[in-house]
Amino acid sequence: MPLLAAAAWLAGLAAQLLPLPALAAVAVVATAGAAAVVVRRRDLATTVAAVALVAAAVGCSAAVRVEQTRAGPVADLARERAVVTVTGTVVADPRPVEGRFADRVLTRLEVREVTGRGASTRLRTRVLVLGDDPWADVRLGSTVRAGGRLDTADGPDLAGVLIAGDPQVLAGPGPWWRGADEVRASIRDAVEHRPPAQAALVPALVTGDDQLLDAEVEEDFRTTGLTHLLAVSGTNLTLVVGFLLVVARWCGIRGRGMYVVGALGILGFVLLARTEPSVLRAAVMGSVALLALGVHAWQRGFRALGVAVVVLLLVQPGLATSPGFALSVLATAGILVLAPVWRDAMARWLPRWVAEAVAVPLAAQIACTPVVAALSGEVSLVAVAANLVVAPAVGPATVLGLAGGLLGLLWDPAGRLLGTGAGWCVGWIVAVADRGADAPTAAVDWGTGPAALAALTVLCLVLALVLRRVLARAVTALAVVAVLAVVVLVRPPTPGWPAGDWVVAMCDVGQGDALALRAGPGEAVVVDAGPEPGAVDRCLDDLGVDRVPLVVLSHFHADHVDGLAGVLDGRPVGAVEGTSVLDPVGGVADARATAAAAGLPVRTATYATTRRVGDVTLQALWPRPGAGAIAAGGPEGESANDGSVVLLAEVRGVRVLLTGDLEPPGQAALARALPGLRVDVLKLPHHGSRYQDLPFLASLGARVVLVSVGADNGYGHPAEEVLDPLADAGAQVLRTDEDGDVLVGVTDGGVETRTRR
Template identity: 30%
Template sequence: MKRPFALVGITYLLSLTAAVCFGAETALVLACLALFLFLLTLFSKRMTAGGALPLALLAAALAFGCFTAQARPQEAVRAALAEKDAAMTGTICELPVRNGGTYYYTVRVDNLSIPDAPSGFKIRLSSREELTDEPYTRLQGNVHFMLPSGESGFSSKSRYAGDGILLFAYLKTYEPVELLPALEHPPYYYALRLRQALQGVVKELLPEKEAGMVCALLFGDKSELSSKTEENFRQIGASHLLAVSGLHLSTIVQLFTLILSLFHIRGKKASFFSMLGVLCFMAVTCFQASVCRGGVMCLVVLAGNFLSRRADSLNSLGIAVLLLGIENAYAAADIGLLLSFSGTLGLILLCGPVRFWLDRRSPRGKRLKPLVGLVNESVSTSLAASVFTLPVVVLTFGMIALLAPVSTLLLLLPSTLLIQLAAVAALLQLLLPWTGLAAPFAMVSGWLAGYLDACSGMLGSIPYASVPFSGRLAALWVAACLALVATALLFMRKRLLLPHLACLCIILLLVSELSQLMPKTDIVRMAVLPTGDSFSVVLLRNRSAAVLGCGGYAGYAVQDYLWSQGVERVDSIQLLENSEEEYRYAAALARSYPVEALIMKTPEEPRAFIEKRIPAERYFYYDHTAESGLWSALTIQSAGGQALLSCNGVTVLVIAGSGDEEAVPASWKTCDISVLGRQLPGIESFFGILAPSVWESGQNRTASDFQAVYLKESDYIEIRFQGEHRIQIRREW
């Protein structure tokens, strides 16, 4: 077997990805199944020939087993502390992150006031006020623990578990918090201080907008990057450029090699110092999973040069992901790692053949050769990365970026130059601030940052730069493509099957996408979406939508859902709670779609403030109740934090978390379907949909006349009004 580490590592990562999707209990069953199949192969000479199949099955069994072994203790910690209060002593072990006026700290729990409580795990602590920016500072205070949202799959719980964070917590309001000096200053402390210093000089050298782009590309810190720019990168399929990965590591290695050559340091010495530089860069970027994958690959290659051995790219990739998976079973929940891995795999397997094909068909000539070579290299790189990252993008972002090859072609080289020039500028400004040597490098990197922002904005504004492709159909397409690839690898005898296989996958993609993009019939659909600790109701008909409620800390889910359904305009937005969260997410929605009407209870704020913040064609305010009609088939009656929908003889009562049962008109309390943000026993309905907050609080309603379902982060409830008194209810994702 030529590349055993590639087989083991890639199989291990794919198995961990499946384990993350299905959860610990299913992973244990899959581990037993893979182990059983491995034992079966030992009794068949045909299956053991070459050793590939037994080795892959053994790697899969180990991956599923390790995931279960690591996930169960974490679940025990969550079960012991969820929704409990405690006096805590902890150590801040990462730099704080600010988002929306709230500061978030990664804290290692050292001691709790709860008897026999576990310790040594990490939490994500939120605070309205900045506590400190000094890492490894200790704090003492009273906190309330909460579960991250979601269950299995790529939920918040899985993503944060990949960073070692098991629980969320917040400081008890108006209770004192004591900060104590650090007891330790490990090497990672100095890496964090270096990261702070480098980010500080970048912000000194560049304007705010350009500095945000540089910090995102160089350090993986997107906190200063505007949401619009980040959305543009996602729409054009260039999100992998904002996730520090193998591309960035290879760029940094090239920079180290160039700097060392200026001091006449080459050969093994250059490889050794480059390895030290890679380790420092990995620490400065906080050992993100995608950085570690690229870092391990670079270290393997540099170690091969140092030991006079040539490293194999596929084996190096396999070793990198294998080490990451063994160290942290939730590494596969990191989207940046999956994008980095799939993109690197594409460059290894596809870039060379595409480049060879282009070179054979390109014009030849001594003068054109450098330019043609550069163009062919860029095209082959962008095409290879785009093709192999497509399944990850479809499953995680629910979209197909049609301009991904073009965006990679236009942005890859400038982003590489920006990383190198910005790194030089930051180091020079940090080490030699009085010389002014950093100014020219900073100026050019600022120009490049402006170009990246403008280019991504221009490409993102092109109609159909990306198209929605999500849900079961997208998952089935990915599964079908993987099955075709596996079948071809097992049974094909000639490479001539590969072009036919690629064409078949493309045909399947086009058919699936066209079927999803086809306009829906005139049937009115209602989707109840989880938005963190609340919910939102979206009504759809053809390409139009109406939104009831934008509350919850994950209100962006509404905008993502509308985009996935191909909605072109929003006929009305109706606020249910008039909270700051609703204002913020309604404003974001109104900036993305033309809104015909905004309906809300008369606010305490001046109306001019609301109308400036949430643009719409018309505004309707009411004091007690209001009634509106949509699409000649739907009526909506509103009364503060509640609304009654009537469509084809079916009534749906919607009550937000702040809704008051006493304010609900008596005629509304008897309905066909109720959507509740909290328990209201006075409501009588045949079917109920309960918000995530009810589920998380452990409340349960089991009345004989009330069939209840709970919203989960990973899916939503859809109701189709198919005719007079006829509906269809199903769970979608």
């Protein structure tokens, strides 16, 4: 069965990534390879025939589906950007997303009829819907009709993208979907009274409902290898169905009745978590885990894994190219193949339950590491420890969250009581993710090129072979753990960092701003604090900044002020200043509360006043007096960017313009007020957004342009059409998503830069 699974997977990949002649060649090679590994001659013909049959079935199914999607009527209309009317069924929960000009709603629609270019066609294909607020109220399973303009889609499973008008609901969801919605809503209600991170994580843990998760929490989970807890996985199903089986046994159910309970539990889980390909994959992998329990677990589990892969690829051949599918299969295979061997080795000197608790996450992590590195570009060094530490809380959190949702349907106080318990459990998980992500070397950068990934794959295979001997003896195992702990907890020194001649530092804090102007030995003026405390705190520690005579918050958006606690942590701070535009109100309140906890008020930066702070000369060029009234003129947060404090600084002869998130109207006003302004270093406004006054920025003549921006952000920052003209004018453009932390120093010839990933 594993051999058939490999043949099915290879055929699915080939059908979607290669032309037909290459697909045929791959099928021949796969068949020959299958024959080569068969040991018993009497099985040769059967094995070759089975491999060829499975590969042909999956390959043809995948090729047909790709052709239907790419060459069907909807795809043709999408290429013509036609205005159409579609009728179909909503197959994904609507999800609000932030747009550049307005918030939109994303969902998926299985189109049953499309009318466009004067013709109507009945069919069955999926499109991504991008709509306005009314789409947020459309429930999964509803039948709707909507008009809009089609455009092409990138995903291989999508025939197009529908920029849709308001939907007309023709029929509501069926009773099963309505019941699942009630349970999901009840789970959210059961933890609504808990802190935001807990209230968001419990639904994600139980049903994969991650709409309320904060980006910072997601990043911490990604760094610590806990991302699988935020999505529907086989672990979710194993815990939920396992809980139901225990309850059934308490109720006296035995024999075949247990299989019925298990089947009903799997069906209920799929309805709760939605019938998307990722959920079906998780359900099948969780079922494999359940089958792997008991006698002959290894043989039964590995055979079941092979069957699961073949069946999934026959039903959903698109999974062959899904990273989530690869991670599920590899993690399950690692647990089935490696974990028992390592558990038995460690059981010689550890209690068996402890050995198993260590072996399972270690096996899953080793098996998945090459794929995770290909997706993220980094390798987590704390993943095994983090998964081990949170493991005791995952089961109770999942069970209590589900039980709280079910009881909440009958009696709300009981649901909230169990929800409180679930919140306590996930509070521990959030704390572990937060502390683990803050470790100096929680993860190491790893290339995503073929050579780097091949080297990592070989390394993982070597570890899989040698770890049994290492783990069999307490001395060698504990020595490896000690070395890993030192590597994780002690940041390795970076030669030449920080440079003794640095004057400006741009900290890599993700999607946000945090800069430091050197005011003297161990001192710096800090401008903005980034989106979370840990990143800016680490950056200032690495710069040797022990005292901060002044913090300036350019404006009160979270990506500039939420890290303020990290600047204040363990450092004397002289003053905190901000813009006169008190927008958004929540950001203002949070910044004031953080500063007040350190005994500091948030004063308003004085317009046009020149002052000296150590080696730094500062002048606030913007906003002008009276700009605070702007905040009352529109929705909360709308006026914040153009109310940014703009600072002109000079440090040891280097002129620096720090612009916050100033928008083109503010930039144009500065250009009119300060004709002929020239600087050496420019902090590019608004993370390199495409909306800039390029003539003004180019006129500054900056030799170095700093772009503080997060990798893979959803805003399209920075825009190449902004960076390229500045680079063509002779500026050196440095960006935190590619270059990491950046230093600007003084030389005899002017300025020089250094970077550190």
